[in-house]
Amino acid sequence: MAGISGISSITSSALVGIQRASASADRSAASIVSSGLRTADPVTISPEARAAASAPDDLASSLVNLDVAKNTLAAQVSVLHTADDMSKDLLNMVGKADR
Numbered sequence: 001m002a003g004i005s006g007i008s009s010i011t012s013s014a015l016v017g018i019q020r021a022s023a024s025a026d027r028s029a030a031s032i033v034s035s036g037l038r039t040a041d042p043v044t045i046s047p048e049a050r051a052a053a054s055a056p057d058d059l060a061s062s063l064v065n066l067d068v069a070k071n072t073l074a075a076q077v078s079v080l081h082t083a084d085d086m087s088k089d090l091l092n093m094v095g096k097a098d099r
Helices: 002-038 047-054 056-097
Strands: none
Touching (some): 002 056
């Protein structure tokens, strides 16, 4: 049945997307945590060096990437729900055709 293999492909694609979004969220969260740790330096450094080391752009991009990963994950879950609904509809149609 072509319909079932298509739904399987959709499901597989959504699961891969969820894995990628989860990995991206993990990387972004780790970057956010580590950027907070960099500011607690036990040695005294110049203000210029501290400004260069704090890298506010990295924190901002990590926060944006975390939000993107969250939205990507939500979209992939929506795809899974749609594939599930399609599977149910297909099974209902096949069941009615057998009667």
